Amino acid sequence: MSNTQIIIVSGRSGSGKTSVLNILEDFGFYVIDNLPLSLVGQAVDDLIGNDVKKVALGIDVRTPKADLSAFESVYQSLTDKYHEAVKILYVTAQESVLVARFGATRRVHPLMPIANNLPNALAQEIELLKPIATNADIKIDTSTLNIHELKEKVRQHIGVDNVVSVNVLSFGFKHGTPIDADFVFDVRILPNPHWQENLRPQTGLDDDVKAFFGNYPEVDTMADDIGKFLIKWLPNFLNNNRYSVMVAIGCTGGKHRSVYITKKVGELLKNHLPDNMPIIIKHREKRYW
CATH class of the missing domain: 3.40.50.300 (P-loop containing nucleotide triphosphate hydrolases)
Known part of the structure; x- marks a missing residue:
């Protein structure tokens, strides 16, 4: 009761x-x-x-x-x-x-x-x-x-807590930009594992693809920069009559770069945003993997 x-x-x-x-x-x-x-x-x-x-x-x-x-x-x-x-x-x-x-x-x-x-x-x-x-x-x-x-x-x-869910979504531009996104980040400028045949079937969640990105410092630098921007500005949505925010991160196909960056950014947000901003990580193009 x-x-x-x-x-x-x-x-x-x-x-x-x-x-x-x-x-x-x-x-x-x-x-x-x-x-x-x-x-x-x-x-x-x-x-x-x-x-x-x-x-x-x-x-x-x-x-x-x-x-x-x-x-x-x-x-x-x-x-x-x-x-x-x-x-x-x-x-x-x-x-x-x-x-x-x-x-x-x-x-x-x-x-x-x-x-x-x-x-x-x-x-x-x-x-x-x-x-x-x-x-x-x-x-x-x-x-x-x-x-x-x-x-x-x-x-x-x-006495209701103000909660704003943060959805961090990877996607592929060739399948269309999410129309309900509040922030859209384009990571197509990063090195693309797609051009290595052994990495093409894998995703940004696989160890071999992570190792590939480890050879390019700019990849983690971009993830850190996106994370810092969002950590600074997302808490303002707690006072903006919102219940959710969508952050969309896209590459060409939504399989490698966007997936890797989305995971990294999502983990950064989990560690730095307040508890009443739960983080939900999703990969829109998973059905094509």
């Missing part, structure tokens, strides 16, 4: 509740939005019982009024069973900001059919959400936040 997190996300319409749910989904939470309160307890029990450790539930004024009035009892039932694992995250914003957002998006406030105008809808919403807002463990005012700042606020409040 110590690893279980159950987050009830609520707040004023237009304040960013959907954005918060999307952020939590990116953080590995199982997200359910606009679930009737009468089903919340059973849904949580089923998910936790199936070894889902992180659950986020979106509750707002789209829930029928009679159902919303039962929030206190539903919340009490959850806390009785799951104790400190249950948290309420409530998002809000200044009224002028909400009015401007509704004007910009041209969306209709969910209470407009009964409130007749937006100010009345916003006022009625505050009253309906009082049982949730009163019990909130976390309150975030999104009036001046952009999506990146909101993500960082949520991350800090719920």
